[in-house]
Amino acid sequence: GAVVSQHPSWVICKSGTSVKIECRSLDFQATTMFWYRQFPKQSLMLMATSNEGSKATYEQGVEKDKFLINHASLTLSTLTVTSAHPEDSSFYICSASFPSGGSYNEQFFGPGTRLTVL
Amino acid sequence: AQSVTQPDIHITVSEGASLELRCNYSYGATPYLFWYVQSPGQGLQLLLKYFSGDTLVQGIKGFEAEFKRSQSSFNLRKPSVHWSDAAEYFCAVGPGTNAGKSTFGDGTTLTVKP
Numbered sequence: 001g002a003v004v005s006q007h008p009s010w011v012i013c014k015s016g017t018s019v020k021i022e023c024r025s026l027d028f029q030a031t032t033m034f035w036y037r038q039f040p041k042q043s044l045m046l047m048a049t050s051n052e053g054s055k056a057t058y059e060q061g062v063e064k065d066k067f068l069i070n071h072a073s074l075t076l077s078t079l080t081v082t083s084a085h086p087e088d089s090s091f092y093i094c095s096a097s098f099p100s101g102g103s104y105n106e107q108f109f110g111p112g113t114r115l116t117v118l
Numbered sequence: 119a120q121s122v123t124q125p126d127i128h129i130t131v132s133e134g135a136s137l138e139l140r141c142n143y144s145y146g147a148t149p150y151l152f153w154y155v156q157s158p159g160q161g162l163q164l165l166l167k168y169f170s171g172d173t174l175v176q177g178i179k180g181f182e183a184e185f186k187r188s189q190s191s192f193n194l195r196k197p198s199v200h201w202s203d204a205a206e207y208f209c210a211v212g213p214g215t216n217a218g219k220s221t222f223g224d225g226t227t228l229t230v231k232p
Contacts, residue, residue: 004161034218043208043222044162093161095218107218109154109161 003027004096006110013084014118021079021113023094029074030096034107035067038091050077084117091115120145122211124223131199132231139194139226141209151192152210152220153183162208168192179203204230 003026013019023033032051036044048064050056050071058064066088068080077096081088091114095107121144131137143149150169154162166177173185183194192209206227212220 006161032218041225041227043224046218049218091159095162097218106164106167109163111161112159114159 002108004094004108004110006094006113008113009111010114012116012118015085016083018080018082019084019115021092023077023096023110025075025096028098030098031074032097033071033077034095035069035079036093038093044093081115086117089115089117120211120221122209122221122223124209124226126226128227128229130229130231133201134198137196137199139207141192141194141223142190143192143211144190145211149211150213151185153177153181153194154208154210156206156208199230201230201232204228
């Protein structure tokens with residue numbers, strides 16, 4: 001159980017175009033989803049937190065107009081990289097969690113999406 | 119502010135040898151601590167977590183970790199490494215109810231020699 005998928009697994013696009021990445025919780029309802037960015041050989045950096053039905057909360061330094069996040073349902077969140085440029089090339093990972101009723105809400109990670117902007 | 123330090127960027131061990139990956143943290147309250155593993159091009163998989171109770175926690179794939187409050191450490195261990203353990207390992211610290219706000223260390227790359 002607790003499987004999170006991402007689509008596409010990799011994408012190549014031209015500079016200036018927009019790219020949408022989907023994150024789905026396959027067997028549970030994710031009240032909260034998180035989007036991370038990971039550069040090669042580096043750690044994960046949290047970009048934003050999205051709660052179903054509300055606006056995403058972006059971390060400091062993340063351009064909300066460039067990285068549009070939508071969490072329209074309890075099983076789907078999307079990240080749209082608008083007007084992508086080569087410096088946006090990265091590995092994007094989402095995770096999803098749900099309230100456990102206790103003190104710990106585990107997050108389940110998707111397999112990631114490799115974005116390359118030419 | 120919370121922070122995580124993984125002092126070892128890269129570790130190489132022989133198959134069958136024991137392994138210890140170091141993690142030191144800084145956190146203002148009782149920490150929730152996590153170890154994740156990431157295979158190339160993949161997302162993260164939770165190996166184990168600690169937030170209370172026995173300071174020696176058992177995880178999946180034969181891993182264990184020991185929480186030492188006095189040393190602000192949460193080192194990961196495995197008695198006998200398998201070639202399939204070669205991966206990137208991340209230590210993280212953060213709030214339990216909002217684990218996505220965890221801070222991750224920079225990771226340790228594990229190479230396993232045959």
